[in-house]
Structure formats: C-alpha cells, structure tokens
Amino acid sequence: MFSKVIHKATAENEISNAPVIINYNGDVTWFEKSVYKSTCSMTVTNYPFDVQTCNLWFGSWTHPIYEIDFRILGKQGLDVSQLEKYSVWEVSSTEVDRKEHGGGKIPTYSIITFRFELKRRLTFMNGLLIVPCIILSSLTLTVFCLPPSRPDRTMLAMSLFASFLFLLLMLVETAPPSASSTPKLG
Missing domain, CATH: 2.70.170.10 (Neurotransmitter-gated ion-channel ligand-binding domain)
Structure with a gap:
C-alpha cells in the first residue's frame, strides 16, 4: 500500500x-x-x-x-x-x-x-580539517623548494607524511559511521 x-x-x-x-x-x-x-x-x-x-x-x-x-x-x-x-x-x-x-x-x-x-556547520570542520590541510599542503611545496642535498628535507617530508596520515585518521573518525559513500576529501 x-x-x-x-x-x-x-x-x-x-x-x-x-x-x-x-x-x-x-x-x-x-x-x-x-x-x-x-x-x-x-x-x-x-x-x-x-x-x-x-x-x-x-x-x-x-x-x-x-x-x-x-x-x-x-x-x-x-x-x-x-x-x-x-x-x-x-x-x-x-x-x-x-x-x-x-x-x-x-x-x-x-x-x-x-x-x-x-x-x-563549518566552524568546527575549518579548525579541525580544512585549515591544517591547507597549511600542510603549502609546507609540502617547500619540500620541493629545498635542495636535495639538505638532510632536513627528508625529515620535513616524513613529518608532513605523518601529519597527513593523522589528518586522514581524524577525517575517518569525524565522518558519520552510517555513511553510504566515501568523502572526496579523503
């Protein structure tokens, strides 16, 4: 019916x-x-x-x-x-x-x-995900600006990789568990 x-x-x-x-x-x-x-x-x-x-x-x-x-x-x-x-x-x-x-x-x-x-509402998400992603993305560009012979280039790149991994885990944690699709941001 x-x-x-x-x-x-x-x-x-x-x-x-x-x-x-x-x-x-x-x-x-x-x-x-x-x-x-x-x-x-x-x-x-x-x-x-x-x-x-x-x-x-x-x-x-x-x-x-x-x-x-x-x-x-x-x-x-x-x-x-x-x-x-x-x-x-x-x-x-x-x-x-x-x-x-x-x-x-x-x-x-x-x-x-x-x-x-x-x-x-984006106020919470801006501070938690979006602003850190923008900052980390701009820092990733500085890795390519550093000369390859510098030893801190590798350390900066590994720190950025760990930070992006942490942000990805935060995205998974804040996304709704009953979601029927995967976020594009991930």
Whole structure:
C-alpha cells in the first residue's frame, strides 16, 4: 500500500495533561506531546560541505481517513527555533506536505510528510580539517623548494607524511559511521 520507509523513529511519550479540544460538530483536536528520534541515511560524498535531506512521515496505518484525518494547521511552515543552536547541523529549509493514499477498494489514509534539509556547520570542520590541510599542503611545496642535498628535507617530508596520515585518521573518525559513500576529501 505504501512505499518502503528506510527511516526509523521512536517516540518517548510524556504522561501529562495533553490538551484536547472538542468542537460542537464532534471534531476532536488532540495536542499530544511527544519526542521523536529518527535516523536518516547520509550521503557524505561532499563531506564536510554536505547537505542532507531527511523525511519524516506521520500517519495511521490502521485507521482510514474517515476515522483519523491528519491535517496541517496553518501554512507558516515548521518552527525550528527550539533546535540546538550549537549543533553540528543547521536547518536550511523545511517543507510540510499532506497526501492521501488509497482509494477505490482500498480505504484512503492521510499522511503528513515533514522534509528537513540540513547543512553542516563549518566552524568546527575549518579548525579541525580544512585549515591544517591547507597549511600542510603549502609546507609540502617547500619540500620541493629545498635542495636535495639538505638532510632536513627528508625529515620535513616524513613529518608532513605523518601529519597527513593523522589528518586522514581524524577525517575517518569525524565522518558519520552510517555513511553510504566515501568523502572526496579523503
């Protein structure tokens, strides 16, 4: 009936006084408070300059639209003001969409899709990987400027090699383990 979902989400429900609004015509609006944790597959080909897209689907798989109808309240978009400001990720765009699936002999179900586009913040990566790579690359050019007879040329070249190896290990350590591709930077 529905396409395969590759995202996993778990909910931690709070036992609280969740407000319920009952209208005169029988419509019930329930504001349930839940925290959802989800994972998305990542493509890190352009790491650390990558942009990831994550989709979250909410709907009922057992109750048709005449029993539970998911709707979007307002068209102002998603409120991302409560997200952590100092996270590695920055929300660059959001979308909310409602679709109806089924029809005919199959009951119709409503599904709401939240789409997040996340962009990696570069402040941490600049200091950790990019600036040291630029400095080491410029030092590599100085190895070729030194005369071959100098004994410190070999020592400088070996030190640069060890530094690049260390940076490569740092790249492997900071890259996401669930990545589906290899970064170009490596």
